[in-house]
Amino acid sequence: MTPREAQTRLGRVRRPRALTTLRPAPGHRAMTLAAVTIGVVLLGIQLWLLTVAVDLYLGGEAEEAWTLAVASGLVFLGGLFAYWLLGHRPSNG
Numbered sequence: 001m002t003p004r005e006a007q008t009r010l011g012r013v014r015r016p017r018a019l020t021t022l023r024p025a026p027g028h029r030a031m032t033l034a035a036v037t038i039g040v041v042l043l044g045i046q047l048w049l050l051t052v053a054v055d056l057y058l059g060g061e062a063e064e065a066w067t068l069a070v071a072s073g074l075v076f077l078g079g080l081f082a083y084w085l086l087g088h089r090p091s092n093g
Contacts, residue, residue, distance in 0.1 A: 035086055046075045
C-alpha cells in the first residue's frame with residue numbers, strides 16, 4: 001500500500017466545502033434586491049389599478065373598469081415573465 005492510499009483510507013480525503021462557506025457571485029445580491037424592489041413596486045401598481053377598477057365598476061363606469069382590470073392582468077403577466085427570466089439559466093454549451 002502506498003502512502004497516498006494509506007492517507008485516503010485514514011480519512012484525509014478532500015471533502016467539498018460546506019454550504020455555509022460558499023459566497024454568492026459578485027452582483028448577485030444587488031440583482032436579487034433589484035428584482036424584489038421592482039416586484040414590490042409592480043405589486044403596488046397592480047393593487048392600485050384593481051382598486052380604481054372596482055371603484056369605477058361600482059360607480060357605473062364598467063367599460064373603464066374592464067380596461068384597468070386588463071391592464072392589471074398585463075402587469076401580472078409581465079411579472080410572471082420576469083420571474084421566468086430570472087429563473088432561466090443559459091446553458092454553457
